[in-house]
Amino acid sequence: MKTSTLFLVAGLSLAAISCAKKNEPPGLAPPPEITVYQTHVQDVPIYREYVGQIFGFQDIAIRARVEGSLEEIHFDEGKAVEARTLLYTLESEPFDEKVAAQQSYVAEANTSLVKAENDLNRVQPLAQQNAVSQRQLDASIAQRDAAEASVEAAQANLHAAEIHRDYTEISSPVSGIIGKTMAKVGDFVGREPNPIILNTVSRIDRILVQFFISETEYLRFSRHRQAETESDRQEREENIEVKLILADGSIYEHNGQMDFFGREIDPTTGSLLIQASFPNPDSVLRPGQFARIKVNVRVEKNSILIPQRCVTELQGL
Numbered sequence: 156m157k158t159s160t161l162f163l164v165a166g167l168s169l170a171a172i173s174c175a176k177k178n179e180p181p182g183l184a185p186p187p188e189i190t191v192y193q194t195h196v197q198d199v200p201i202y203r204e205y206v207g208q209i210f211g212f213q214d215i216a217i218r219a220r221v222e223g224s225l226e227e228i229h230f231d232e233g234k235a236v237e238a239r240t241l242l243y244t245l246e247s248e249p250f251d252e253k254v255a256a257q258q259s260y261v262a263e264a265n266t267s268l269v270k271a272e273n274d275l276n277r278v279q280p281l282a283q284q285n286a287v288s289q290r291q292l293d294a295s296i297a298q299r300d301a302a303e304a305s306v307e308a309a310q311a312n313l314h315a316a317e318i319h320r321d322y323t324e325i326s327s328p329v330s331g332i333i334g335k336t337m338a339k340v341g342d343f344v345g346r347e348p349n350p351i352i353l354n355t356v357s358r359i360d361r362i363l364v365q366f367f368i369s370e371t372e373y374l375r376f377s378r379h380r381q382a383e384t385e386s387d388r389q390e391r392e393e394n395i396e397v398k399l400i401l402a403d404g405s406i407y408e409h410n411g412q413m414d415f416f417g418r419e420i421d422p423t424t425g426s427l428l429i430q431a432s433f434p435n436p437d438s439v440l441r442p443g444q445f446a447r448i449k450v451n452v453r454v455e456k457n458s459i460l461i462p463q464r465c466v467t468e469l470q471g472l
Contacts, residue, residue, distance in 0.1 A: 192462055199458040200451040204400070205429075207366030209444040211357030212432070213329050218352055219245060219345030220322040225338050232335050236327045236356060243325040243353060245344070250320035257313035264309040268302035275299045331358040332438070357442050362435045364399065364411070366448050367426035379453060397431050400447040407446075409434045 219225075223245040230242050275295040282292040327333070334355050338344050344351055368376075380388065399407035410433075417428035431448060433440070 192465060194459050196457050196459055199455045201453050202449055203452050205366040205448045207364040207446055207448045209440055209442055210363045211359050211442045212361040212363060213358040215328050215356045216352045217354040218350050221319055222345040225340055225342050225344055230333055236333045238327055238330045240327045241324060242327055245323040247320055247323040250323060253316045254320055257316045261309040261313050264306040268306050271299040271302040327356050329356055329358045331356045359435055359438055362433055362440045364431045364448060366429055370420050370425045373427045396451045398449040399433055400449055
């Protein structure tokens with residue numbers, strides 16, 4: 156009997172201990188690690204990006220100023236050319252003939268002038284002796300003056316003919332890169348009213364980038380500029396940054412500058428044309444490329460920056 160009672164007490168004790176372990180609260184998890192970002196007050200530039208197109212600092216269309224057949228091409232397409240380098244030669248025979256004809260007219264006019272001056276030299280002494288009438292003297296003077304005018308007119312026509320003959324040789328107006336020729340040897344060029352563009356020479360040691368801003372942005376910028384003090388405006392203009400983001404996402408190494416704001420808002424698009432220029436010493440940039448312009452339009456003073464990952468957006472709040 157005592158033995159049974161002992162086993163019963165031991166069993167109840169073990170059951171009580173087991174229940175106590177089951178009801179014991181589990182261990183607490185360690186607190187999570189929290190990353191803390193320390194903010195501070197600073198001046199923050201506000202940037203805007205715009206899509207722009209690149210142009211040469213000078214894109215000069217090469218046209219023939221006289222009509223004729225193209226005889227020679229003196230350049231390699233796509234290569235650099237210097238200013239006043241001969242590019243095209245047109246047939247010059249018709250213009251040589253016009254120059255020769257005008258030269259004969261000049262000679263004829265000079266001969267008439269010599270005759271008129273000799274006649275006047277003979278009449279003047281006789282007029283002083285009243286051997287001839289004043290009317291004859293006046294007529295001789297008028298003939299001499301008319302002969303001088305004829306010489307001047309003939310010389311002017313000769314000069315015009317020589318200019319037209321010189322137009323048969325077409326030279327580059329600037330130093331730059333020349334493109335693909337639009338005319339071949341033997342083509343008749345220079346016909347009005349729409350003479351063919353033979354080629355284009357682009358000066359690219361400095362390039363231009365044109366882009367547009369909306370009318371809303373223009374108004375916002377204008378109001379912000381009006382609210383600035385003179386010192387703030389001067390500081391902003393001195394510290395403005397104009398960067399170029401190329402098609403591959405890289406940022407062009409040279410900063411640019413704003414140098415043109417359009418006169419009017421385009422009524423068809425509601426946008427304003429703006430132009431910036433960039434140095435291009437290595438000729439990396441070429442006309443026709445598209446790029447993005449990144450401009451710090453203003454600076455927010457005494458602002459606090461918070462990382463984007465620290466901001467959570469809740470719908471409706």
